[in-house]
Amino acid sequence: MAELTESVTRLIEHLTRLPGIGRKSAERIAYHLLRVSKDEALALAxxxxxxxxxVRYCTVCYNLAEGELCRICQDPTRDRGLLCVVEQPQDLMAIEQTGAYRGLYHVLLGRISPLDGIGPEQLTIDAxxxxxxxxxxxxxxxxxxPTVEGDGTALYISNQLADTGVTITRLARGITPGSxxxxxxxxxxxxxxxxxxKL
Incomplete structure (x- = not known):
């Protein structure tokens, strides 16, 4: 069996560290990068x-941003009285793609998960x-x-906000628990x- 060059081996090893990329997928990507033009490969790099x-976190909502504020926080047409709390920036993007929500967001950057050593202090709950x-x-x-950790995080936050007089709602269960x-x-x-x- 032919030996791979050191550079190709290193590339495959780095690619296998990406989520959802196994050895075979990493090899396919590596060989694809070898086949494309140098300009195309370097454009990816x-x-x-x-x-x-x-890219950094928005200083207000913790969404991804390239400046101090993300595009959503900068948008004057958003309803500033509505605040949607999500775990990750990917969740924010999924909600944005529905076109059904025009308020602001707050990204927690995770969820409370004692088994993984993640408590409220590791998240953006204080902010x-x-x-x-x-x-x-x-x-x-x-x-x-809608998981045990997600529900626990929502309950913890609703308890922290209980004395504010703000209405706290939870997404309807059109989303399957555990998804x-x-x-x-x-x-x-x-x-x-x-x-x-309403919670």
């Missing part, structure tokens, strides 16, 4: 470099509570994933947003 150098206490928010929509928001289809997410219920 430059895109990765740009993401690592330029969320501060935002709500500033008084502009009239409704907080808990859009954490992940970023993989739900557009219609299910739209129904869940429209049919959200």
């Amino acid at each position: 430059e895109a990765i470099r740009n993401v690592k150098e330029n 969320l509570v501060q935002r709500v206490r500033q008084g502009q928010i009239r409704e907080v929509i808990m859009a954490t994933n 992940v928001i970023q993989f739900a289809n557009r219609e299910i997410l739209t129904d869940a947003l429209v049919g959200r219920q």
Whole structure:
């Protein structure tokens, strides 16, 4: 069996570290990169470099941004009284793709999971509570994933906000318990947003 060059072997090893990429997929990607033009391959490398150098978390909502604020926080047409709380930026993007929501967001950057050593202090919950206490928010929509950890996180946050007088709602259960928001289809997410219920 022919030996791979050191550079190809290293590329395959790095590709296998990506989520969902096994050895065979990593080999296919590596050979694809060898076949495309040098410009195309280096454009991919430059895109990765740009993401690592330029993308950060929005200082208000913790969505991905290339400046201090993300595009959603900068948008003056958004309803500033509505705040949708999600676990990850991918969940925010899934909700945005429905076109059914025009408020603001808050990204927790995870969920409370004691078994994984993740408590409230590792998330952006304190920043969320501060935002709500500033008084502009009239409704907080808990859009954490419908899992044990997601429900526990939503309950913890609703307890933290109980004395604020803000309406706290939860996405309707059009989303199957145990599923992940970023993989739900557009219609299910739209129904869940429209049919959200008070906690």
